[in-house]
Amino acid sequence: MSTKPTIVLVHGAFADSSSWTGVITRLREQGFPVVAVANPLRGTDSDAAYVTEVAGHIPGPVVLVGHSYGGVLITRAAADLPNVRALVYIAAFQPEAGESVFGLAGRFAGGKLGPETTNVLAHNGEAELSIKAEDFAEVFAADLPAETAAVLAVTQRPVAERALAAAFDGVPAWSKLPSWALIASQDNAIPAAAQEFMAERAGSVVTRVAASHAVSVSRPDVVAEVILDAAARTA
Template sequence: MTTPTVVLVHGAFADASSWSGVIAELQAQDIPVIAPPNELRSLATDAAHLASVISQIDGPVVLVGHSYGGALIGIAGTADNVVGLVYVTAYVLDEGESLGELQGGFAATPLVANLKQWTYPAADGTAADEVTVVEDAFPSIFAADVSPEITKVLAVTQRPLTAAAFGEPATAAAWRTKPSWSLVAGADQAINPEVQRFGAERAGAKVTEVEGASHGVIVSQPELVADLIRQAVRATS
């Protein structure tokens, strides 16, 4: 039996290093794993970049998406060698659905009122908008169960997400044809837990709910996250 390669996709306001604890857990079990960068520049181009990474991996792949990364694995996960999807406190979009549309059906979290807007040069030379979490609000919104020493660093190393991504429709929903797993963070202040539950139920995912866990559960509880990923790996090997 071939052990799938685990591909970890980070979300907005973070980078691939946020998976460090999870990576160490998986490597200790000899599970092949990579965590490519996510450019956070548009749903379409970010998913295309992820698809290109997947296409260069020999053998089966289990995709794991945190937060906005969940929207990407639902699109890129249609690749033939993707055998499973793991959503971690993530958006689970349907085909034709945007982040804004999914979120709009549920109560807003504190994240919405604590986004700081920046600009960056778009490919056509115009200024485009991007957002990060207000630094002082970052610990309570993103990582309430992570130590203050770590959250201070995370708050100033955020990777911004282009504002346009909130309105882009997903072009595919891989969960319709691939098995999926979902971790719901019960105390998430970034993505409403009800949004996570709705997406997981719609996808028919095997759900693990962690009471009291923040959006940054991949940092605060890497062993638990890695255990869910191992479940997916075992089921698809």
């Protein structure tokens, strides 16, 4: 009997690993080992290197899962990880060489994440971004109860601006590995049209769900199903 792969979850900007809680519970119920990476959110090179280090120390096969900006990191990290069997993008970026988060999000209409909805803080001489509390629900978590969205707004982790502005370099791992994409059709952070474009280009197996950008919180059942499908088909 083949060993079940370890599922490595990488959260995105304005979130933390607790955003995977409902997903983790469902994956563990199916007997899968799970690791949730504490994404530093400091820059694509260093963040991807951290994901590579964490996943590289896992014995046996790995399925890499990224939400939002986390998709950039798994696209980079998997290129250096021979144990990765599949990539799963959850309302996530699937960049090609030369593309940035800002560029991809702005290519299609419908996004509400921008200068008018974000705070800028100078930290160690660099700008870092957070979503304004009054805009968090609409931008990030419109399908969650108001109190839940308010708590997520308080606990959000800011991201270094340069992480979102940096152009992806190298060969994207989705060009060599099988990939799955969950598209959140009510996403106000990454327009659904952008998600569709990236998934089609990558040849990903696509699932669509009526959900906000916080789909791992609002629809952990669907997220887990997509991950389990990727794990089963690449075992």
